[in-house]
Amino acid sequence: MTGDWLAGGRVELAGERILDAVRTLVIDLGAGTVGMAQVAEAAGCSRATLYRYFANRQALYVAFAGREAAQLLARVWRDRPLxxxxxxxxxxxGMTATLAEVRRTPHLAVWFEPANVGIVARLSDSSEVIDELVAVFVARLRPELSAAAAHRLGGWAIRVMISLLTLPLPSDDEERALLRDFLLPFLSESGLAVPPS
Incomplete structure (x- = not known):
């Protein structure tokens, strides 16, 4: 491997470079088959360097999911009035646009193929970054909620969206109706009460 991989101010970019390699590999190989050695090779670093940034494949996937979720939410929701x-x-x-954006983005869509359901389930339970992003979003929609209630509601919203991505309904209209009837009431200010924690 290259001995100067971290030289010349690259330290700040090393994590991003590794996550970029993951993005490329999951498109080419599928999410469940990408190993640490492949990521190191694709990123142009040694395995030892990779392990300095990410302790294992789960930690790598969690970091990747967090980065991609932040970018996805920024793309879909940045200029969207609420x-x-x-x-x-x-x-x-916004919710239907989020689903559509995941489905049309190859390095995101691959995670929701049937073979990767187990990986997605583990990631959805372990990504503090995603939990925090969604809790902040929910708190913006429902400022009267406690932080714990916003966090719980955000976790449920993530599970609804993940279920639609892994097991899509036959039509966009059916998905929209499901979101309108079963998620929107909790996210809107005039919606159903969320019990305090």
């Missing part, structure tokens, strides 16, 4: 008379429709549009 206030106004049609707030419920705006939220529904």
């Amino acid at each position: 206030d106004g008379p049609d707030r419920a429709e705006l939220l529904l549009d």
